[in-house]
Amino acid sequence: MKKIAFFTFLLFSFLGYSQKKSLEAQLITESISIDGKLNEPAWQNAPIASDFVMYQPDNGKPIPENQKTEVKVLYNNDAIYVGVMMYDNEPNKILKEISQRDNFGTADIFGVFINGFNDGQQSFEFFVSAADVQGDCIMTDVNGEDYSWDAVWISKAAMTDNGWIVEIKIPYAALRFSEEDKQIWGINFFREIKRERKKYTWNLIDTKLGTFTQQNGLLEGIQNIKPPTRLFLMPYASYYLNAADHQKTYATIKGGMDIKYGINDAFTLDAILIPDFGQTKYDDQILNLGPFEQQFNENRAFFTEGTDLFNKGNMFYSRRIGGRPSTEPTLNEHEEIIEEVQNVNLINALKISGRTKKGLGVGILNAITEKTFTTIKDTISGETRREVVEPLTNYNVLVLDQRFRKNSSVTLINTNVTRNGNFRDANVTGLAWDLNTKANTYNLSGNVKYSLINDTEDKNGVFSTLSFAETSGNYRYSLGSDFVSKDFDPNDLGINFYTNYYNFYGNGNYRILNPTKLFNSFKIDYDMYLELNKDSGKVQENKISSEVNITTIKNNYYGLGVVFYPLESNDYYEPRAENRYVIIPRKIETWGSISTNYNKKFALDLNPSIIFTNEAGRMAYGADIGPRYRFNDKLLLTYTFSFNRKNNNKGYIDSIDDDNNESTPETIIFANRNVITYSNTLSGKYALNSAMTLNLAVRQYWSYAENKENLELQPDGTLTPYPEYTENKNSSFYSWNTDLSYSWWFAPGSQLSILYRNNASNFERVIDKDFKHNVSALLNNEALKHIFSISVKYFIDYNAVKNKVRKRA
Known part of the structure; x- marks a missing residue:
């Protein structure tokens, strides 16, 4: 009998998990108050989505009955409404730290993932924590979750004697869907029980597959609604x-x-009229002794929000726009700069982005910066003069991204910088591809980029890369190679430091997909990398590395890595001179990482590292505590x-x-x-x-x-x-x-x-x-x-x- 019951469970599990679940949305005419009570009559009669299964750590395991989750969806001509009852056998232990938007801290979370075109390409994700904090993002398999995207919607979380409730209203203006009379949306529901570090979804997200957005369930029943006029104005004063x-x-x-x-x-226009970034987070500057500029994170909302299309091919570095001037002033004898320009002012910027029903994504970004002067003083005569360090400049990015089979894409990208007058202009064009098998088990990706610089001396260059990977199962691997010509230069609107080389690299890794008696997660990686100078054939970089990353049953994280550099390498960049290089000795590096469970009031992160070389007295060590x-x-x-x-x-x-x-x-x-x-x-x-x-x-x-x-x-x-x-x-x-x-x-x-x-x-x-x-x-x-x-x-x-x-x- 036990064997029969076991195989019956497996059969029902297979039938349930291999098919997409569906939920019927209920049309309403009455008004819904977003108060976290679910006491309107419409909630009582709506169909229920339940039977959640674990996403992490024990993928596919049903949620316990005493923590069951029930979700209902209503809709009218303006919005959809989501009502959720999350049962908990120990409601007094529900974690509910209050935090800022998009940062849930230590709190239980509920989320709804919506794909209005049901095309497996991207989901709009809306989260509410047990502390009533909102979060939202755009999710794609390629770029992950982009929390810089912010929508306007209403929610309320409330605690009860047997769990907690979430009530959500999402206006149609916050979503994207077609104009068809009968709508079928991709949808999934998410719940995280923070004290147990367990995550559940309504429709199973199979972690053996290398995809997330294609494993939504279905929301049916929505009819005769029309996409609203999406016009939002955000005036500000500072x-x-x-x-x-x-x-x-x-x-x-x-x-x-x-x-x-x-x-x-499908398409949205975003525009800045009279930019103001005065409250943007400061940059963490460092003592930069190397040959390359310091790369900074982008903290300006316009350039981070909804930019997944513009990040295709890794050709766009938005800090170029409104950054430091592109030229240095020419100083005569006895002259000095008395007013150095740190940043060029942005006049305005706009972007158009979206994706058609047939999977064509289009992104257009344009920005204009003003003509900028620096002030120079003659130290003998005291006279001052002004010199242009950045002319009126136009920045433009164009992206055409065709997705197909819900999991693959081919992308054409162009970046262009045009400066007024006799200043440097730049144009970079790239073709990128990300191809996955139908079952999401193998991936072939790569790109080819061509740069053309118009300056006192024109130059052009090429960058190409190709990689192949197995992306599913416990054992996975990848192989790849890059080729970069000497004059490849995308740095007017992108960022790239190393040129004139070719390389070969490979990775093999093993991970557990379900917990063991000791670990919630376990992954071990092995990497090899070899880089050669294209002209001389000398080794520029080489390493063999291995690392282990573990999360224990008690949700403490441990990591350990060892990196060997078995060959001397030749650094062609540190000398700051053409065709010169300095020899870097062989070395070995080891590092560790500990991060204790954040659910506890006190937690600790510790990251020590040490590097030994085969040169007497030359070593490095450090730690973050x-x-x-x-x-x-x-x-x-x-x-x-x-x-x-x-x-x-x-x-x-x-x-x-x-x-x-x-x-x-x-x-x-x-x-x-x-x-x-x-x-x-x-x-x-x-x-x-x-x-x-x-x-x-x-x-x-x-x-x-x-x-x-x-x-x-x-x-x-x-x-x-x-x-x-x-x-x-x-x-x-x-x-x-x-x-x-x-x-x-x-x-x-x-x-x-x-x-x-x-x-x-x-x-x-x-x-x-x-x-x-x-x-x-x-x-x-x-x-x-x-x-x-x-x-x-x-x-x-x-x-x-x-x-x-x-x-x-």
Whole structure:
């Protein structure tokens, strides 16, 4: 009997899990109050979606009866409504930390995933936590979850004696669907029980397959609705008060508007009129001793929201728009810059994006920055002059992405930068492909890019990559190769550092798909990488690595990795000179990572690492230590201390040209140096309620490079002593940033933000190793700037205004 019952269970499991579940949406005429009570009669008669199954960690296991979840869906001419009852046998243990929007902290979560075209391409995901905090994102299999996308919708979570309830209203303006009379949407429901770290979905998401968005269930029954006019206006006003020691305090008032317009059922126009990014998060600057610029994260909402199409082919780096000028001023003798430009002002920007029913995604982004001058002073005569460092510039990105079979795509991308006058122009075109078998078991991906630069000397280059991977099951692997020509240059609107090479790489990994007695998750990776200079055939990079990542039954994470560099490599970039290279010795690196269960009030993150080379005394080591403490559901503090030390590091400091002999190569000076870095970061959150939070972010950073011996780079890549060079090229950079902010979502889509910020940074050649003195000097000198700002943005929905006017009429 036990065997019969077992095989019967397997049969029903197979029949249930191999087919998409379906739910009928109920048409309503009565009004629904979003209060978390589900007491309207329409809720009582609606069909129920239940029988949730586990997504992680024990994939496919049914949810316990005492934690069952029941979901109902209603609709009318304006919106769909989702009502959820989540039972819990221990309701007093439900975690409900209050956090900011899109950051759920330690709280139970409910989510609804909607694909209005039921094409498996992307889902709009809406989440509500047990603390009544909203989150939303766009989900694609290629790019994952993009939480920079924000919609305007209404929800309410409420606790009960036997669990908790969520009630949601999602206006059609927040979704995308066709104009057909009879709608069939892809839909799934999600629940996370945080204290157990268990995630469930209504329709099974099979983790053996390399896809998420194609495993939705079906929502049927919605008829005779029409996509609304999607026109949203977001006017804003900002006030800034700037002050610094020994400088005049001044106030600035700004105002402008963002516009979102639904061109049709699939495409949306986003536009910025008079941009204002004054409250954007500060950049974490570092002491950059390398040959390449520091890459920063994008924190401006316009350039992060809904940009999955523009990220295809890895050709778009949005920080180029409104970043530093593209040219440096020409200084004559006895001249100096007295007004250096840090960022070019953005005049306006717009983007059009969407996808047709047949799977064609179209993305167009355009931005214009203003003509920018720097001020230069003659130190003898005192006269000043202005020089253009960035002309009026147009940035443009075009993407055509054709998806097919719900899991594959071919993409054409073009980026173009046109500068007014006799300045550098750039054009880059790419073709990318991401091809998956019907069963999502194998993947073939790659791209080809071509760059064309029009400057004083035109140049063009090519980048190509191809990889093949098995993407399902316990054992998976991948193989690939890249080829990059010397003159490939996408950096006017993209970012790429390494050129003139070809490489080969491979990966093999094993993972468990269901928990064991010891682990909730276990994965081991093995990687190999070899990179060769295209002209000389010399090894530029090589490594063999292995790492293990584990989550225990108690939800503590452990990671361990070892990286071998078995061959000497040749760095063609650090010398900052054509066809010159420096030899990098063989080395071995090991690292560890520990992250204890965040469900507990106290948790700790620890990440140590150490590198040994086969060169005497040359090594590096460091660690990040991050304790965090959740005092209650409202207050959380996180602190991170980072330390890193490089002993006998070899790096470029200067070069000397022999102007009298063109046949003699320039002398390239390196230094044998110790590089030490400290940073302290404190972040805190106090939530007054789910709509109001106080946030604190403090970062202190100090890094210095102390040169012990000057070295000359030889033509064969070796370094020899060079005592003739005596100039001080020590480096010491320290910075301070503080953000204290108050955020209030006073209406759907409408926000009041109050921010106090102070920041300062300094670079010196003289190293003061008194840590306390360094920090106090930075906080008490005239470089410290204070900014107080208030910003209000208000969300206006054309449909809501139109309905109000009709009612009054």
